Amino acid sequence: MTADWVCTGRMSGKGALESTWSDLEHAKGKVHFVEILQEESFRQPIEWTTESTSVFKCVDCGSVKPMPLPESQR
Secondary structure (H helix, E strand, O other): OEEEEEEOOOEEEEEEEEEEEEEOOEEEEEEEEEEEEEEOOEEEEEEEEEEEEEEOOOOOOOOOOOOOOOHHHO
C-alpha cells in the first residue's frame, strides 16, 4: 500500500507512506516527509523518515478492551 501525504498551514509539506505485508503476521512501514516550518519571518526546512516493523503476537489483549462503536455505526 502506498499513499501521498500533504499538509498545509503553519507547516506545509509533502510526504509518502508505504506499508508492505510479507504474510498475515508481519508488516513493514515507512513514512518520508519534507516540510517547511513557518514562524513569522523564520522558515526552517525539515526532512524526516520513519521506518517500522510489526509482528502480530496474539488476539488476547489482556485487560485492554476495544472502545465501543458510536451509535451511528451500530
